[in-house]
Amino acid sequence: MPNMKQIAKMARVSLGTVSHVLNNSAGVREPVRMRVLEAVRAVGYRPNQLARGLRRVRTSMIGMIIPDITNPFFPAVVRGAEDIAFSNGYRLILCNSDNHHSKELAHLNELRAYLPAGLIVIPSNFSDLTAQTDVYRRAGAGVVCIDRLPTNWSGDSVTANNEQGAYKATRYLIQLGHTTLATITGPLHLTNATDRLCGFKRALRGAKLKLGPEYVQEATFDKNGGYSKTAILLRLIPRPTAIFAANDMIALGALLAIREAGLRCPEDVSLIGFDDLDLGETTNPSLSSVSQSGYQLGATAADILLSRIKGDTGPAKHIVLGTSLTIRNSAARAPEIERSIFQ
Amino acid sequence: MPNMKQIAKMARVSLGTVSHVLNNSAGVREPVRMRVLEAVRAVGYRPNQLARGLRRVRTSMIGMIIPDITNPFFPAVVRGAEDIAFSNGYRLILCNSDNHHSKELAHLNELRAYLPAGLIVIPSNFSDLTAQTDVYRRAGAGVVCIDRLPTNWSGDSVTANNEQGAYKATRYLIQLGHTTLATITGPLHLTNATDRLCGFKRALRGAKLKLGPEYVQEATFDKNGGYSKTAILLRLIPRPTAIFAANDMIALGALLAIREAGLRCPEDVSLIGFDDLDLGETTNPSLSSVSQSGYQLGATAADILLSRIKGDTGPAKHIVLGTSLTIRNSAARAPEIERSIFQ
DNA sequence: GCAGGAATTTGAATCGTTTCAAAAGCAGAG
DNA sequence: CTCTGCTTTTGAAACGATTCAAATTCCTGC
Numbered sequence: 001m002p003n004m005k006q007i008a009k010m011a012r013v014s015l016g017t018v019s020h021v022l023n024n025s026a027g028v029r030e031p032v033r034m035r036v037l038e039a040v041r042a043v044g045y046r047p048n049q050l051a052r053g054l055r056r057v058r059t060s061m062i063g064m065i066i067p068d069i070t071n072p073f074f075p076a077v078v079r080g081a082e083d084i085a086f087s088n089g090y091r092l093i094l095c096n097s098d099n100h101h102s103k104e105l106a107h108l109n110e111l112r113a114y115l116p117a118g119l120i121v122i123p124s125n126f127s128d129l130t131a132q133t134d135v136y137r138r139a140g141a142g143v144v145c146i147d148r149l150p151t152n153w154s155g156d157s158v159t160a161n162n163e164q165g166a167y168k169a170t171r172y173l174i175q176l177g178h179t180t181l182a183t184i185t186g187p188l189h190l191t192n193a194t195d196r197l198c199g200f201k202r203a204l205r206g207a208k209l210k211l212g213p214e215y216v217q218e219a220t221f222d223k224n225g226g227y228s229k230t231a232i233l234l235r236l237i238p239r240p241t242a243i244f245a246a247n248d249m250i251a252l253g254a255l256l257a258i259r260e261a262g263l264r265c266p267e268d269v270s271l272i273g274f275d276d277l278d279l280g281e282t283t284n285p286s287l288s289s290v291s292q293s294g295y296q297l298g299a300t301a302a303d304i305l306l307s308r309i310k311g312d313t314g315p316a317k318h319i320v321l322g323t324s325l326t327i328r329n330s331a332a333r334a335p336e337i338e339r340s341i342f343q
Numbered sequence: 344m345p346n347m348k349q350i351a352k353m354a355r356v357s358l359g360t361v362s363h364v365l366n367n368s369a370g371v372r373e374p375v376r377m378r379v380l381e382a383v384r385a386v387g388y389r390p391n392q393l394a395r396g397l398r399r400v401r402t403s404m405i406g407m408i409i410p411d412i413t414n415p416f417f418p419a420v421v422r423g424a425e426d427i428a429f430s431n432g433y434r435l436i437l438c439n440s441d442n443h444h445s446k447e448l449a450h451l452n453e454l455r456a457y458l459p460a461g462l463i464v465i466p467s468n469f470s471d472l473t474a475q476t477d478v479y480r481r482a483g484a485g486v487v488c489i490d491r492l493p494t495n496w497s498g499d500s501v502t503a504n505n506e507q508g509a510y511k512a513t514r515y516l517i518q519l520g521h522t523t524l525a526t527i528t529g530p531l532h533l534t535n536a537t538d539r540l541c542g543f544k545r546a547l548r549g550a551k552l553k554l555g556p557e558y559v560q561e562a563t564f565d566k567n568g569g570y571s572k573t574a575i576l577l578r579l580i581p582r583p584t585a586i587f588a589a590n591d592m593i594a595l596g597a598l599l600a601i602r603e604a605g606l607r608c609p610e611d612v613s614l615i616g617f618d619d620l621d622l623g624e625t626t627n628p629s630l631s632s633v634s635q636s637g638y639q640l641g642a643t644a645a646d647i648l649l650s651r652i653k654g655d656t657g658p659a660k661h662i663v664l665g666t667s668l669t670i671r672n673s674a675a676r677a678p679e680i681e682r683s684i685f686q
Numbered sequence: 687g688c689a690g691g692a693a694t695t696t697g698a699a700t701c702g703t704t705t706c707a708a709a710a711g712c713a714g715a716g
Numbered sequence: 717c718t719c720t721g722c723t724t725t726t727g728a729a730a731c732g733a734t735t736c737a738a739a740t741t742c743c744t745g746c
Binding site: 356357358359360363369370371372375394396397398399400 | 694696701
């Protein structure tokens with residue numbers, strides 16, 4: 001591997017000058033600059049990032065801690081972050097926390113030893129992230145939380161407008177004539193889950209609809225969660241004619257449970273999900289869902305991080321991305337007539 | 344940030360001794376060892392990975408270059424690799440190449456500056472990877488290719504048994520009575536695509552079935568590719584009654600095209616995919632597919648890499664993982680009667 | 687109690703960069 | 717020709733570990 005010393009010798013200059021050329025850090029006369037650049041090109045020299053990082057006390061790496069890349073919502077988030085990072089000369093170190101306190105902590109602690117320029121975290125909210133990331137902030141590294149926020153988080157953040165998205169979805173169901181609604185929320189210690197529940201409730205209040213607490217079921221953000229909680233909802237009397245699922249994986253499980261209960265979606269039960277994953281297009285019926293851009297989430301977080309790295313010390317940024325309703329075939333008009341006959 | 348010097352002072356020993364304790368690299372008397380460990384615990388010291396990497400000329404990072412994390416097959420691969428890497432103290436740097444020559448090259452070149460212990464690559468096959476990774480191998484870093492292999496690749500590799508998987512799928516279709524088959528292959532410069540085509544052809548030969556070249560369509564590995572090529576296949580006379588799609592994304596596009604042509608799957612056209620992605624369970628009809636474990640692919644690659652890092656200099660390993668056929672509802676018996684009437 | 691060999695421990699060099707104070711070069715004014 | 721104030725360039729000291737030869741300590745047997 002070629003190093004700076006070789007470049008310096010080839011260009012007949014000192015180490016310092018080579019460094020200045022490489023970093024534009026001091027006035028170097030054009031002919032000298034050219035000699036150095038020429039030598040760099042000739043041997044295909046690239047600065048050793050470890051040496052540079054060691055000296056600068058900061059590398060061009062960004063730690064990204066997410067729950068699980070295998071969960072279909074997260075790849076787009078990672079991709080968004082990687083695109084922005086890479087095109088600015090930064091690389092992503094990917095860490096899966098599985099929403100486990102101990103793994104999140106382990107990643108947080110071990111990443112520090114690489115002196116990353118920053119961190120993008122989808123927090124599990126089982127650890128006090130503010131305290132845990134303090135050592136990063138003190139070292140001048142940025143920390144951006146996305147998708148959901150730890151309790152009391154006062155740093156930079158990027159989230160979707162979960163409340164508004166849920167509100168739109170629920171209002172849409174109400175406009176279709178549904179009056180007996182239900183929702184399957186995500187784990188309520190996660191802010192995106194509680195925000196979506198708030199949106200759901202606001203829409204209900206707006207339509208002066210009341211709802212027993214048994215119509216709100218908390219589930220994990222996956223197919224199993226959706227399946228088991230839907231089974232419960234479908235046994236309620238009166239049976240809900242519309243379900244707002246807090247994400248598409250839950251909705252998928254709900255679809256399964258509805259079918260298994262001998263009911264049809266959307267004729268008997270309407271369903272709306274959240275996230276608008278690709279797989280929602282190909283289910284039967286195709287899934288109406290609240291769209292949010294995972295890519296934008298990741299990309300925006302990386303943008304903020306880069307601005308912090310470049311020295312922006314302004315107040316914490318809280319970016320909230322918009323949502324939109326994607327209407328497909330899983331929600332239809334309420335089955336007025338049948339209901340009046342059967343109940 | 345605490346450093347070794349502080350630990351040395353606290354434990355009243357020299358730098359060298361601290362290092363020896365941390366690396367078990369020399370006999371250190373138990374009481375001394377304890378003193379050092381105690382100091383380490385007291386201040387939460389963690390060795391600076393940059394300094395360590397600089398000195399050792401190798402870090403505990405593994406570069407992973409994949410086409411696109413957003414493609415539903417790859418997250419499991421990455422997860423498998425990350426799990427094995429992380430539990431052995433290694434971290435993954437994730438790079439998306441988009442199958443672009445230039446991006447793959449850029450990642451290859453720039454990663455080198457971080458002195459990774461190894462590379463896991465899903466190659467685009469647009470660059471001469473053997474030459475491009477030579478600098479890594481000369482530096483003692485391992486390079487493992489997975490999923491598909493560059494032409495003339497003689498290094499370590501892990502792939503699924505693509506030929507066999509395709510053979511199983513095709514033979515299954517033949518056993519269902521289909522005689523007019525078609526296939527949509529992936530890009531034929533990728534070995535997994537050609538291998539799957541070989542398996543398809545072998546099954547045909549085994550059943551003494553002949554096929555015009557127009558029944559073999561090459562597509563990109565995505566929904567659009569599947570959609571457009573299926574449209575072509577459905578216009579052929581005689582129309583194929585069964586299609587083997589080289590992956591599930593292609594199959595998804597095929598499903599769309601079949602429906603759009605006013606035909607039914609599986610009554611009019613049977614369909615089998617490859618990869619057995621989760622989304623195949625929820626399509627209508629659910630998708631029969633050849634299962635391969637992306638997780639295993641990634642995990643095995645990481646295992647091999649770690650063994651190389653630990654010093655295994657044996658001959659190149661070529662691991663081939665098994666496949667199995669997951670039967671759902673997208674393939675059915677050939678429509679014998681209708682065919683004889685209509686054609 | 688001591689020599690000799692083995693087991694520990696130490697100290698200095700090194701990895702490849704950045705950075706900063708100091709040195710050198712240069713141009714213009716007197 | 718010298719002095720002054722710039723602009724360039726240099727050299728050495730970090731950064732925080734590892735490693736190897738050398739120094740020290742510890743045992744064991746006599």
